[in-house]
Amino acid sequence: MRTAVANETIVDQIFRNFRRHGERSYGERVSVIAHSLQAAKAAEQDNAWPTLVTAALLHDYGHLIHDLPEDYADQGIDSMHEEQAAAVLADFFVQAVIEPVRLHVAAKRYLCAVDSTYLEALSPASAQSLALQGGPFNAEEVNAFESLAYFTDAVRLRRYDDLAKDPDAQPPDLEHYRPYLEAALRS
């Protein structure tokens, strides 16, 4: 992420990346920006804290900042998008944003292990990436995940993520979420 415009804030930069790259396809029936806005709306409707609404909007930000080909999943590549997003955003946002973002793929592996209906309900793209991401957690990994400080928020974020793949949804635009992001910045 480069600073190309003087006095541009981090929120401006993020929104610029969404506008520039958000129409990218990532294997789902919705674009990255449509998916991200729907996830944020699901968090807002669940009365989540601003930090978790922000995490929902930014959880797939890693999909906007990689240079991989569109069919990277078919090529057997794990983009590690959750780690990329966490790394890029860590200087700017509080831990309550960064950790759920970092853990949202782990939360999928966790839910696949503890909820038998969850695995069956995954979208085709999500099921494909699950294999690349290491598959469902084993019992030891389940215990370790439940002991993490942001375990609950990571699972909540995962639920918003799964609700956010409707091609006909009409979520609010990016600017609607600016106050949430600004409230979640590090002081």
Ligand code: FE
């Ligand atoms: Fe997602």
